[in-house]
Amino acid sequence: MVKNIILVCGALITLISCNQYKTKDVWTYPKLDPSPKIKEYFGTKVLDDYHQLSNLQDTAVQDWFNAQDSLAEAYFLNNELLEQYRDRFYGLQNRIVGDVSMVRISESGSYFYLKYDELKEADVLFYKKNFSEQEMEIYDPSKRYPDNPIISYLAPSYDGKKIAIGFDSMEDFTTKVIIYDLEEKTILKEEISNINPDFGGIEWLPDSSGFIYLYFPNIDLTKPNYKQNSYSVIHFLGDNPNRRTAIFGKEESYKITSDSYPKIKTGSSLDNYIIAYAAKSGDFYDSFIANTIDVLSDIPNWKPFFTTTERIYYNQGEIRGKHFIYRRATPDGNEICQVDIEDANFSNPLILAKGSRENPITKFEVTKDYIYFVKEKYGVEISLFKIDENNNEGQLTLPFVPGYASFFGESITHNDIGLGLDGWTSDYVRYCIDSIGNIAKEGLYKTASIPDYENLVYKQVMVVSHDGEEVPLSLIYRNDLEWDSNNEVFINVYGAYGVSMNPFFSPIFLDWVEQGGILAFPHVRGGGEKGREWHLQGMKGLKSNSWKDLISCTEYLIENGYAKNGLLSLYTNSAGGITGGMAVNERPELFSSFIAEVPRMHPLGLESSTSSSSTSYMEYGTIKDSLEFLGLLKMDPYLNLKSDTEYPATLIMPSSSDDRIPLWDSAKYIAKLQANNTANTPALMDIDYESGHENSAGYDAEIETYARIFSFAKTNMQH
Structure with a gap:
């Protein structure tokens, strides 16, 4: 994380004072006067108290961001637990020489994967012609990109003779992709830019002669058409990559909107057809189909295939x-x-x-x-x-x-x-x-070499929510846990886009349990744990079910003796910011702390922004519809913060390079929270200046992020 050091010393004095005296007025935050702006939607007036933070190019706003980040840095500099968590997490992750990751297998059976090189402190690309063959090192990224040797994407051709290698540009939306030729043992001359694999990666042509990818002509975050008007291009190996022959998405006859992502999917070397999608937020897309021969001849005749009404899952x-x-x-x-x-x-x-x-x-x-x-x-x-x-x-x-x-x-x-x-x-x-x-x-x-977790217990209980619906709640704890209500609970919630909170193995998270705490995963509506209907019940005007389910699960933990008020830390990320933020707004006394990574805290503001290029309105609603507008207003954590209220300790961790949620989304929330909070609890904004929404700045940065999250949760427990 790149941090502003100038203001750290002054902020550190504030923190030492806080630790010594525990007085209510020691949390002196960077000064920011409200700059209210009122907008009217369908006869309802909406007050944006800190409208000036929307101007990310304003130097005064940038200075305020730096001051906020420096305050967070000072807090962690003075947090004695942070170093302990760092040391434990490095040991638990146990990254060893030869660690394998990002395994990709071509249709021909060739294996491609990364192995960690301790001396280079980077992953190196290895290859096996098939699983039983001897492995070979084929590409060391530190030689070509010493400043950014992190491989973030791999896509082998169907015949296994080529592989696309992607590198995150960290602060930019796009990824840089190069092509390695295994037969010639060299990097080909083409370098693909204006591509983001999170939206549409390399789709190799069935004959492996080239590939199709989603091209973004507008990647300037400050421009109104950011990420819009993308289209799929076909590239044959050896051609000029800047020629960019459009293959799908620029045709006016298909009526693909500017904020959709017209992308292609190929399946195998035997495919006689290729499918194209008008991608967007939501489960279902409109699709088109063309004969493979026509696509390879650069003259595809795309015909409508299925539509959203067929309710076919896009992937x-x-x-x-x-x-x-x-x-x-x-x-x-x-x-x-x-x-x-x-x-x-x-x-x-x-x-x-x-x-x-x-x-x-x-x-x-x-x-x-x-x-x-x-x-x-x-x-x-x-x-x-x-x-x-x-x-x-x-x-x-x-x-x-x-x-x-x-x-x-x-x-x-x-x-x-x-x-x-x-x-x-x-x-x-x-x-x-x-x-x-x-x-x-x-x-x-x-x-x-990881700890033995046989002493850990996992169970799932069903919690009755506000409307009688049963919500699954997964719990992990030690088998010798004492049920005296003094247990510290770390709650992880999401609840959006139909994404289930699936079990995942993480020694970092399990460390909380080994130290005597409880991990709790409420499977709230908006996710997919009970199928598509579960998702629909947590969308748009029904979004309140998501945070009311979370509140019910938290109350269950207290009422059944797992913990008591002051010992439940709430963590979420991305779209989960709405679920977590609104639960804190409605029941702040339930939580000892609220921690959110790259969160969505002001959905109405994003949907009304002129620079918005997202199709998230399909999940949350649009300001263009009177009923959906009311849903957006009701689910907005920033707009629903209450004045003169005691809020839990709060750590918001946005990214300055987030391509989906702009920095002002978190900034407005933290500014209003700092002004409204009457409790002696910190409200901090720790800005990541290196990563994007999903792009990691590397192994060390991941350890540092979780060390901050868990040390903040532990520090603010109130026994």
Whole structure:
């Protein structure tokens, strides 16, 4: 993190005074007078108290940001627990020479992966022609990019002879992509820019002669058309990458909006068709299809394929021969279906498998003869199924009961498939599945030396929410925990975009439990733990269900003796800022601290911003609709902060380079909170000047971030 040092000394005096005297007035924040602006929507006036913070180019605003960040730096400089957490987390992560990450397998069976080099303090790219072959180092990024040797993206060609390598530009929206030729053992001359793999990465052409990617012509964060008018381009290896031949998205006849992302998906070297999508926020896209030969000839005739009305999940469709296999939502859950591509009847498909609301199908993959799919009961209990060549369905026996599963190495050209499994207390393990369903460990990953977590207990309880709906709540704690209400609870919540809070293995998070605390994961509405309906019940005008579910889960922990007021820290990130921020607004006394990374704290402001290039209005609502406007107003943590209120200790951690949530979103919230808070609790804004919304500045930065989060939570517990 790049920090402003000039103001640290003055802020440190404030902190020492606070520690010594515990007086109410020692939290002297950087001065900022309100600059109120009133806007009227459908007859309702909305007061924006700190409107001036929207001007990120104003030097006075920038100085205020720096002063806020320096205050946070001073706080952590004076936090005795921070160094302890840093040391423990470095030990727990146990990054060793040979650590493997970002494994990619080509259709031909070639393995590509990163291995950590301790001397270079960077990951190096390695290659195996197949799993049993000797590995070879093929690319050391520190030689070409010594200032930024962090590989953030890999995409091998179908034939395994080329691989696209991406590097985050840290402070910019886009990624820089180069192509390595394994046969020539060299980097090709082309360098791809104006691409962001989070929105649309490299899609190799079936014959591996080139690729298609989503091109962003407008990447200046300060301009109104930022991220808009993107389109897919086709690039053949050896061509000038600046020529950028549009292949999809610029055609006016398709009526693709400027804030959609017109991107392509390819599936295998055998695909006779290629599918294009008008991507946006939400579960379903409009799609188009073209003959592969026409695409390769640069003359595609895109025809409408399916629309949002078919309720087909955008990332869950595969071509196999003449069939299109996909997952769709139904009123009672979801299904895996199949249609003939040449005569696609989406209203009457062949139904291959069904999932319920409580136990929905969440992912599937297709091999030469089989279909494998996963069900997730309440988002945390995994079961695996296989559909054979005769469309018979059977369940496979897993090595243990996992909380999360992912597939790898699948292709319609063969029947090999891999399965990655992990859970709250079980480390990630990769398995290979043979054609008769036998499951065996793959063995690529080295086993790290991590603590034994057999003394930890995981359970899920059902909590009755405000309207009688049962909300799953996952809990992790030591088996020798004393039930005396004095336990310290770290709550992690999200609740948006239909994303389930799936189990994940993290020694850093489990350290909280090893130290005697409880981890709590409320699976609130807005997520996908009970299928699509669970998502819909936490969207737009129903968004209040998300934070009311969280409040109910927090009350459950107190009423059932897990903890008491003052011992529950709340953590969230990104869109979870709405869920967490509004729960704190309504019931501030429930939480000892509130911590939010790159959070959305002012959704109405973002949707009304002239520089907004997001389609998030599909999740939260739009100011152009009178009812959806009221929903936005109701869910806005910044606008709903109360005056003269005791709020918990608050740590907001935005990024200055966030391509989705501008810095003023968090800044307005923290400015108003500092002015309104009457409790003797800190309200800090710790700005990350190096990473973006999802881009990490590296291994050390990740350790530092979590050390700050957990030390802040621990420091502000009130026994």
